[in-house]
Structures are given as structure tokens and as C-alpha cells.
Amino acid sequence: MSAAPVLSVRDLAVHFTLRGGLPFVGDRSRVVRAVDGVSLDLMPGETLGLVGESGCGKSTLGRAVLQLIEPTAGRIVWLGRDVAELDREALRRTRRDRQIVFQDPYDSLDPRMTIGEIIAEPLRTFEPRLRADQRRARVEAMMAKVGLLPQQINRYPHEFSGGQCQRVGIARAMINDPKLIVCDEPVSSLDVSIQAQIVNLLKDLQRDTGMAMIFISHNLSIVRHISHRIMVLYLGKVMEVADRDTIYRASRHPYTQALVSAVPLPDPDLERARDRILLSGDLPSPIDPPSGCVFRTRCPIAQDICARRVPALDPVATTDSKGPHIVACHFRDETGR
């Protein structure tokens, strides 16, 4: 890994304004803070896992760093340049290097286009001067790389299984040799035996190209497997960041600890012998998040201070984490287990 990050994000926020509500009560616009003050650096060849429950803002964050959703506040620095300073054309060119793979492999492919046309589309956009035969050669080479047969180039998405469609989605994202791909739940709709194939494919592609990845998933087992570092989000805020093994073995945030303890292990003896931290209740509404620490309403160790003061996202005193280990908890140095 070289020293300069491909992507740096500072204090990124995405707020959605909800309008509507009851009639005759005036303008009741309310704000959902989907992402609230997130900072991160991503190195070439690195995979950052984003985990958290539904509504934690992980997908919104993934889209915001690609500017598929325009952030409300904060800075995005791409390859050393603040994207706010780029003109339209320069911004367009950065899109070539920043790609996304979506969750639902069927919904994200145009059913009226052939596989070949789908994979070639980013090439047509960014390398319009390529001759048809050159384009076809690039597409076929990419298909082979992701485990599709080049002779399938004229088939349509409905002729493929979910796993194969996801390979098409990956081929489309990879065709311009991007420096970053955001994978938003890329294996969640696939069967277990197919998930492993896709995870391996992404890792192979990363090894060969040195691209950085942001891997978004609610499946913590897969995230541990593919990521180098993991960021845990709750109600739009970062709770904890550490290397993958530290998140699972020595996390310090009570939310991370509860998440990890809730993941079932495919091992009857271990699974039945575990101490689980059962969180009570459900996620609070993001329209009206709790004061102080957003996690405090479900936190097993919450104290008075947690309702009064927002905990800073600070490094823990001692850690085995490779790279920074930061935790947003007032008791970050007392929660080690």
C-alpha cells in the first residue's frame, strides 16, 4: 500500500428533509440525519467494511462518497483533490475510477440490454473512441476474468442466475479498471455456496488490480472475511473503527460487542455455550435520535453522562489493532473484555 489515500472523507453528512406529515398543522418538515459527521481514509488496495443494522446509514454513506447522493456537508478528497474544486468535466472523469456494485443483481441490470452491452456501457462512456472490435475484446477479457464465458456475450440478464448476474455487475464496475469500488450488500441476495464464489472473485480482482473497496454488508461474518478495516455505524454515526480482527476479538464499543455476540456461529457446541449480549428494543427513529450518545437507549452500560454528552470518536489507550482503533464511547477504556 502506498502512503497517499485514494479517498479521504471529512465530517461527511447526508441529511434528508421529510415533508408532509399531518395537514393543517403547518409545514412539518423534519430532518433525517442518515449520515452524520463521518470521516475516513481509504488506501489503495485496502478494503473498508461498513457494518450496522438497517437504517444505520451504511448504504447512504457508500453512495455519498461516490457523490451518487450529494452530501449535505463535509469534504470528499479524491486522489488528493477536493471534489468541490473540480469542474463538471473533471468530476465526470473521476467517475470512471469510482464504481459501485449493487445488492440486487437483477434489478441493477437493464433487462433489454445484452450482457455484452451492459458490461461495455462504461467503456462507451469513457472511451468513446474505442473501435467496436477493441471494445468487444475488452468485454470478453473482462468476462473471462469474472468467470463468465465469452460466448455468453449476447445473452440477456434473465437467462442468468443471481450469482452470474452479480458477476456481470462486477464486470461492468471493473471494465475501466477503477481505483475504488463500493460494494453495497453484493452477496446478500445470493445463496451461501454462491456467496463464497463472489467474495473470492472480489478478493482476486483486488489483488490483481490494487483497487480499494468499500464493502457494505449486514453480514458480519462476510465482512470480517473480506475487509482489512471495519467501521461500525449506528444511526448515521461512527461508533467504532479498527482492524478486522480487533473488531471481532477486542472491540470496545458496547454496540459492536452486542452486534458481534448476536451473530450465530455455524457450530452447535460453541453457539450454545456463548454468552450473548441481548440488546433490548429496536433502533430508535432517526428523525428523533436520542440526546447525547445515540446508542444509549439500548446500551447495557449507559450512565447519566451518556444522555448529556455526545461521546467523542477518540482512540483507545491501548489496542492491538493494526492502524487506529477509535471508539465513540465515554467508557472506551473500561469496556475491554
Place this chain on the structure above:
Amino acid sequence: MPSIPATAERFAPAASPGRAVLEIRDLSTAFETPDGIVRAVDRVSLDVGAGEALGIVGESGSGKTQLFLSVMGLLAQNGSANGSVRLDGSEILNLPPRSLNRVRGARMAMVFQDPLTSLNPYLTVRRQMTEVLVTHRGMTEVQARRHSVDMLARVQIPRAAERIDLYPHEFSGGMRQRVMLAMALLCRPSLLILDEPTTALDVTVQAQILALVRELRSAHETAIVLISHDLGVIAGTCDRVAVMYAGRIVEQAPVRELFYRPQHPYALGLLRSTPRLDVIGGERLPTVPGQPPDLLRVPPGCPFAPRCSYRFDRCEIEEPLLRPAGDAHRKACHLEKL
């Protein structure tokens, strides 16, 4: 292969449960489609003992849901089932709807993955719960309401007496699944079928629901069938496991046997390719190559053969039938030992 840890407590005696609540014999389910006949369930035989928790594992299209929709008499219009299904000793397969309605909800109940689509959005939870009791138990509305509130409290819905008058959309996903469990348990069924009950839920809520299922099971002595693609969910909750592939049961064993000594190459492949949270990350995952068969064109011989790294000539010609492979362990595989 994973080794067997020393401790074996916390397990109910898994083999040969006493009385069978559910006996499925030679059940086949087929769907007529414009492209041909899809054999979703293919000659399945299976018992569920009283108070037992049986896990059904398989990927999409393996037939695990259709098998139990057949049992419940809930197949789609173009589907038909034949064979035999006995509940508490009496035949229930293909009963006319009137007779089936006396069994469903009363003696067996099914909870589905998405509680929002299985609850009627126009009716309060109270209406949907009391209806069951008035119909099956002949209770008055007042009795039925009291009984329903009790049941909601038992599945840990706070302020049950107030919340029973809410509509389904006013509950969160986890709470809705609790409502479904409460409804399913209202008439104390001898069999409760849970089809991916936690798949749509967040992992912390999943842990709450699974803890509740285990608790209810020991309190009510209800037999449970837990259908899931998540091996972790099965590992923590079930006594026995059946693995399905291409509409057939390919392996069946007590839970520890299946997880620590799988005998079918497909079960082994599933176990190995499942990433584990307790294993250090970064390694390449073993995979099961290829994809599940097209049920319109299941290959002759063993349906798993095209993906199996242990296959030999016989596998492509002769279909392996379920046969003993150890203590209370059965597999459909020609291999002597895996």
C-alpha cells in the same frame, strides 16, 4: 473438517424422538409451468417428534419451503402434492379446505419470513388474534381478547394490553414477528413451522427472536420445524437437521453429527463455504463450484453430481437413496465414507 469439542451438554437426546407428531411419507410436489413440470419436492420422507426442533437447510429452490407449504395445504394454484402427511396420526394431505381449516391454526401453524405480508394490514392485531380463538376454540370475544393479551405478553411485547389494538404497520419488524409467533401459538399447536423467521430482521433482533423461540419451545413442548439457509441459526436452535438439495433430502442427522461429521459432500461444502465470525479473516473461502440444478432439467443419477468433487461413474447413472451413515445419520450418497 471441524473437530468435535469435548462438551456435549445442552443437547436434548437427538436420536429417535418418542412419538412422531408429523410423519411425511414419500411426498412429492410438482408445479405445472409453461416451460414444463417443476418437481419442487421429490419423494421426501421425514418425521418430527413431539417437542423436537428439526432444522431444514437448503439453498433457494431446494424445496424446503414448498415441502412445508405442501404439509400446510398452502401450495400455489398450479402445484399439486402426493404422498402422505400424518399429523398426530391422522392423514392431512390434500384434505378439503373445510377440514384443513380445522387443523391449520389449531394443531399446526406456520410463521413466514416477512411478517408484514402475512398480517392483514386493514385489521388490528386484536381482530386477527381473537378470530383464531373464536373460530377454533369457541371463545367469546372477551375471553379471546384476554387470552390474546396474555400471549402477546408471553412473547415479550411491552404494554400488550394497549398495543393489541394497534395495526400491524405500527409495530417494528421484530415486534411484528413476535405478533406472528403469538398468533401461531394461540391454540397451542403440536407443530410450529418457522420459515426463515429471522431472515428479514437485523442480527440483534434475530438474536432476541431466536432466544424467544427456544424459550417458548421448552415452555409449550411444541414441535418446531425451523427452515433456514443460515447454518448458524440452525446450529443454535435445532436438535436434528435435514439438508435438502434439488427437492430431495440428501442428509439427515442429529445436529452435532451434521455439523461435526457431515457425510454428504453438499453438506460439507455448505459448511466449509460459510464464512465464520470466529475464524480469522482474510483467507480464501472454499467454494462449491457451479450452481444448483434447474428443476425443469434435473440430471439423472445424483442431482449434486455435476458440482461434486467426489463424483464417480455410478453417480451419473444411479440416483443415491437415503441410507444409514452412522448413528441416527442418513445420507443419499454413493460414497462409502466422506
